[in-house]
Amino acid sequence: MDMSIPKIIAIDGPAASGKSTVAEKLAAELGYLYFDTGVMYRAVTLAALRELHSVQDQDAVTALANRIQIDVLPPSEVDGRLYDILLDGEDVTWAIRQPDVDRNVSQVSAYSGVREAMTDQQRRIGQRGSVVMVGRDIGTVVFPEAELKIYLDASVEERARRRFDEMRLRGQGTSYEDILEAMKRRDKMDSSRAIAPLRPADDAVIVNTDGIGICEVLNRVKGLIH
Ligand code: CDP
Numbered sequence: 001m002d003m004s005i006p007k008i009i010a011i012d013g014p015a016a017s018g019k020s021t022v023a024e025k026l027a028a029e030l031g032y033l034y035f036d037t038g039v040m041y042r043a044v045t046l047a048a049l050r051e052l053h054s055v056q057d058q059d060a061v062t063a064l065a066n067r068i069q070i071d072v073l074p075p076s077e078v079d080g081r082l083y084d085i086l087l088d089g090e091d092v093t094w095a096i097r098q099p100d101v102d103r104n105v106s107q108v109s110a111y112s113g114v115r116e117a118m119t120d121q122q123r124r125i126g127q128r129g130s131v132v133m134v135g136r137d138i139g140t141v142v143f144p145e146a147e148l149k150i151y152l153d154a155s156v157e158e159r160a161r162r163r164f165d166e167m168r169l170r171g172q173g174t175s176y177e178d179i180l181e182a183m184k185r186r187d188k189m190d191s192s193r194a195i196a197p198l199r200p201a202d203d204a205v206i207v208n209t210d211g212i213g214i215c216e217v218l219n220r221v222k223g224l225i226h
Contacts, residue, residue, distance in 0.1 A: 123143070
């Protein structure tokens, strides 16, 4: 392996900024592990909705976050998935993308105990190196020492359009306006929370992806590595 390639590449940014797609392709090209930390907060949210029927009780959600086992494994099916997400052994890869998870995940991810539990696990996995880690706070909190930090951004309208197209492809019928409103709400909660808010690290390279395709974004990111 070329010694100049950073061991940990942190990619942060708001919903549907293109983080997941770019990170997955980059990881495949480098032979790195692709690790999307958002799936962990989504899995906790799904577990809370199922077991507690709500995410309001911070102590109960935190206890749940410490109890459940979340695994990320290579994809077992060819249905557009990039990985398998297991929640206590059950395949929840698509269940964590449901609109009720979208609506509640920002509240769950603002709970300090939940963040502590998830951050510990993320550090344990990332410490092995050769990883492209994606999230909201990787460059600021999880791995502030990462040698390369990228912050992908785009206007909320463009991001809502992308999410709308993704959901339509999966046969989930939601209107563009509903997605736009939900995304604005989630952006606001993620950016304004007290712990680990969404923001670029001081030493992150900010890439605006408005009107730019995945290939071009990937090329720009690769240009930052070499
Ligand atoms: O795919 P999308 O960008 O819509 O969302 P995600 O990356 O799966 O993240 C879902 C939610 O988890 C975010 O809205 C945040 O509230 C939370 N999250 C976080 O707080 N910290 C991370 N490192 C990753 C996600």
